[in-house]
Amino acid sequence: MALFWKHRDFVIFAILLGVALAFPFMGIPRFILAAVLIMYCYATVVSQWNLVFGLAGIFSLAQVAIFAFGAYSTALLGRYLEMNLWYSFPIAGLGGILFSFLIGLACLRLRGIYVALLTLAVSQMMFVLIQTDAACSALNKAINPMSCVSFTGGSQGLGDFGSFGWRAVLGGRNWMTGDYYTMLGLLVIGLIVTYLITQSRMGLAFRALRDNEELARSRGISQYKYQLLVFGASAFLTAAAGGFYAAHFGAVGINLFGFPLLLFLISMLVVGGIGRLWGPLLGAALLMSADEVFKEFSDWRNVGLGIVVLLFMIFLPDGLAGGIDKLHKLAVRVFTRARTA
Amino acid sequence: MDFFVQIIVSGLTFSAMYALAAVGLVLVWGAFNMLNMAHGIIMTLGAYFVLMWAELAGLPLILAAPVAMICGGLMGAFVYFASAHWMIKQRDFETTIIIATFGLGMAMEAGLLKLLAELFHSSPYAQPLSMGADSFLVAGVPVSYQRIIIWGAALILILILAAFLKRTSFGRAIRAVAQNSDAARLMGVRVRNVYIAVLALASALAGVSGIMLSSFKEVHPLMGGALMLKAFIVIVLAGLGNLTGALYAALLIGMVEATVKVLIADQYGFTAILILVILALIWKPAGIFGRSTVARQ
Amino acid sequence: MADALLQVEGLHAGYEGQNVLNDITFDVPKGQLITLLGPNGHGKTTLLRCISGLVKPTKGTITFDGQRIDGMEAEKIVSRGVVMIPQGDMLFPEMSVYDNLRMGAYLKQASAKFEQNVEEIYTLLPRLKERTSQMARTLSGGERRMLAIGRGLLAGGDILMLDEPSLGLAPIVIDQIYEIIKDLKKQGRTLLLVEENASRIIDLAEQIHLVDTGTIVWHGGGKELESNPQVLETYLGG
Structure with missing residues (x-):
């Protein structure tokens, strides 16, 4: 048991990966497969958010905006430059880095609270700009002279920009499996990156800063530099995840910038556990399942999510992963006391 | 010349709403470093309380506004007991309370949407306090009586608030808690009462701000969100905890927004003030209006 | 004892x-x-x-x-x-000397006698009387200490x-x-x-x-x- 706990991260990873790889061959209905692959997508975003927020201590609410930025970049590149989406993902990722650097340069030197407010305001600004973008675009006239679509699609959203292309390879019945493995691949990369960053010198530096800021500073650890690095690195995968999302659905919409999606993803982070390795995956899995199970109460979805976030912040601010750690520590203490008694 | 008047007229109206929404945020932040993300839904509720009391309960309009304001204040106390009360001792309160009140605000907003579907069947709704477009001319620009009332109401409420903070014993206690809460406790100030009071005060003013906004457009369940973000931008520009600074910042941002809306286009108003604030923060990270008057640095 | x-x-x-x-x-x-x-x-x-x-x-x-x-x-x-005059004074920096003193007498039993007691404080600590409408943050170290003591005394513990x-x-x-x-x-x-x-x-x-x-x-x-x-x-x- 103690041995398992020591290597638990690898054991859990191996088991989960095995199950995930075998999943499409277990006779699962298609709609579940579709939900699981979206879960992978969200889990990637939340795991990157966790790096920014939980490890680097940047209270950014722009993660969803970066995700949406990636989705829109992919959509625009595919639609107007007819770019193969596999090329546009890394471009969207690089765009995400640039975008996050701009935000980071503007507010990372400020107190955490300012970061939260400004990143939220930036998301809202993009929402407003796209929502009010209504002028017919000449580029779209070139695609379809009869229609009037604005450059970003405005409040209508934008489609017709391509897909992963699995339909051509795997056929009309199995393309979903292709999308599934693509998303899984992204998530695995996301988790490995998270793990590597956490274990790296940078991860150590952040823990040092968290434990004793003055000492860490006196040793020449610059919080700002590392924060900007983590912010940028996580933005790459977040924006790429946005691109994958767009490619899977074949459409992007203004709701990607909206508060309900932010609430959904923040509840994954909070329920799973901020700053915990497995938190984002746990949170994403639980909330996506809950979303499916309670589908008939979907009118109450945001009420429920809001209350869940509130209750977790009050009673379990470290989330379920933090709760499990606490339980484990308690169990160890009770066990050793029972043995010595 | 007339667009100059036009900018001032519409800018002052924005400023009035932002000021009322922002001073409360400043007081709450000053008292216990809480940023209330449910502030926006309380603004929306302010507008709906007028609707409910006037249309459903048949209260005369002249009473509906103050009653709605009191209801807004009660919502502030509700927010305190639903969130901050249980979390105030948490190590990262500053951060956790933002997430918690974001959740609370979203739940309240979604609940309101659901409830409204039952109560009013259709939304948006016209604000009964709206006086329509009746106006008089200033230098060829029509100025509606609605705006005069909004300016007057905002001015009077802010003067009352200032007098309350300066001249009454409890007002002094609020300022004392903001400046040094341990010292205030040593003087016998019950800090918890101060927390509840500032949240109630902030929410009552937010409610009024929501009523003002709805009297121009209509009562809509999602109307508070953008107004809240602008109020946040105002207090960030002023430097958190700076009360008089927030008033100046509200004036400045209202004017800038009106200028962009009149001279360029409606939809770039928000972008313009956000860029202004980001540039201002790079220039002066502690806010552009110097020392604080209410809170610790 | x-x-x-x-x-x-x-x-x-x-x-x-x-x-x-x-x-x-x-x-x-x-x-x-x-x-x-x-x-x-x-x-x-x-x-x-x-x-x-x-x-x-x-x-x-x-x-x-x-x-x-x-x-x-x-x-x-x-x-x-039980009244404490804390280390480092812990004044209310953005309030006048007079308002700081009034905060000392915040509690009901003390505030009733404030007008009368504050005169006693002014005789004991005449420097405060000269500075009465000045902001606390502008005081010198010695004046700050006097104000902290005056404020504590007004609580009447x-x-x-x-x-x-x-x-x-x-x-x-x-x-x-x-x-x-x-x-x-x-x-x-x-x-x-x-x-x-x-x-x-x-x-x-x-x-x-x-x-x-x-x-x-x-x-x-x-x-x-x-x-x-x-x-x-x-x-x-x-």
Whole structure:
């Protein structure tokens, strides 16, 4: 048991990966497969958010905006430059880095609270700009002279920009499996990156800063530099995840910038556990399942999510992963006391 | 010349709403470093309380506004007991309370949407306090009586608030808690009462701000969100905890927004003030209006 | 002692698992001046913060006027009559001197007599009268200390606790502060004084408790301390 706990991260990873790889061959209905692959997508975003927020201590609410930025970049590149989406993902990722650097340069030197407010305001600004973008675009006239679509699609959203292309390879019945493995691949990369960053010198530096800021500073650890690095690195995968999302659905919409999606993803982070390795995956899995199970109460979805976030912040601010750690520590203490008694 | 008047007229109206929404945020932040993300839904509720009391309960309009304001204040106390009360001792309160009140605000907003579907069947709704477009001319620009009332109401409420903070014993206690809460406790100030009071005060003013906004457009369940973000931008520009600074910042941002809306286009108003604030923060990270008057640095 | 106004028994306290106070026991009889003497950073301030309720003790009891006050909120404790003048003054920097004084008399029983009491404070501390409408943050170090004392006196408590009233002041101002303390003692007020410097209080205090690394290592009168060079040398560096 103690041995398992020591290597638990690898054991859990191996088991989960095995199950995930075998999943499409277990006779699962298609709609579940579709939900699981979206879960992978969200889990990637939340795991990157966790790096920014939980490890680097940047209270950014722009993660969803970066995700949406990636989705829109992919959509625009595919639609107007007819770019193969596999090329546009890394471009969207690089765009995400640039975008996050701009935000980071503007507010990372400020107190955490300012970061939260400004990143939220930036998301809202993009929402407003796209929502009010209504002028017919000449580029779209070139695609379809009869229609009037604005450059970003405005409040209508934008489609017709391509897909992963699995339909051509795997056929009309199995393309979903292709999308599934693509998303899984992204998530695995996301988790490995998270793990590597956490274990790296940078991860150590952040823990040092968290434990004793003055000492860490006196040793020449610059919080700002590392924060900007983590912010940028996580933005790459977040924006790429946005691109994958767009490619899977074949459409992007203004709701990607909206508060309900932010609430959904923040509840994954909070329920799973901020700053915990497995938190984002746990949170994403639980909330996506809950979303499916309670589908008939979907009118109450945001009420429920809001209350869940509130209750977790009050009673379990470290989330379920933090709760499990606490339980484990308690169990160890009770066990050793029972043995010595 | 007339667009100059036009900018001032519409800018002052924005400023009035932002000021009322922002001073409360400043007081709450000053008292216990809480940023209330449910502030926006309380603004929306302010507008709906007028609707409910006037249309459903048949209260005369002249009473509906103050009653709605009191209801807004009660919502502030509700927010305190639903969130901050249980979390105030948490190590990262500053951060956790933002997430918690974001959740609370979203739940309240979604609940309101659901409830409204039952109560009013259709939304948006016209604000009964709206006086329509009746106006008089200033230098060829029509100025509606609605705006005069909004300016007057905002001015009077802010003067009352200032007098309350300066001249009454409890007002002094609020300022004392903001400046040094341990010292205030040593003087016998019950800090918890101060927390509840500032949240109630902030929410009552937010409610009024929501009523003002709805009297121009209509009562809509999602109307508070953008107004809240602008109020946040105002207090960030002023430097958190700076009360008089927030008033100046509200004036400045209202004017800038009106200028962009009149001279360029409606939809770039928000972008313009956000860029202004980001540039201002790079220039002066502690806010552009110097020392604080209410809170610790 | 039957007439003890304040009794501290077996008090422990600390921050985040680190013990700062270990088994502190002493009492303050009515009308006397008791001093907690010892070098900085050895828990004297924490002890006063415990009594005034800003820090919760982990173990032990504090009794005031026959009733337990440990674990109570600070705002309740002051309303019972335990008033602290904290280290570093803790003024309200963005309020006028007058408003700071009014905050001292915030509680009902004190605010009723404010107009009358503030005149007494002005005679005791004439500097404050000159500065009455000035912001507290613009005051000099000595004036700040005067204001902190004036504000504490206006609360009208039964016991006044002063945390290092001479800290960081010029000798001439320290003299003034101790004149005030002597005055208060003459008026028969109960005082609990935290000091780092033995010379000022040796003739003044009825009892001196020597605090070292969170415990009381010696106690006795001023004369006893003077005639005990070994104690002086060990704990106060001569």
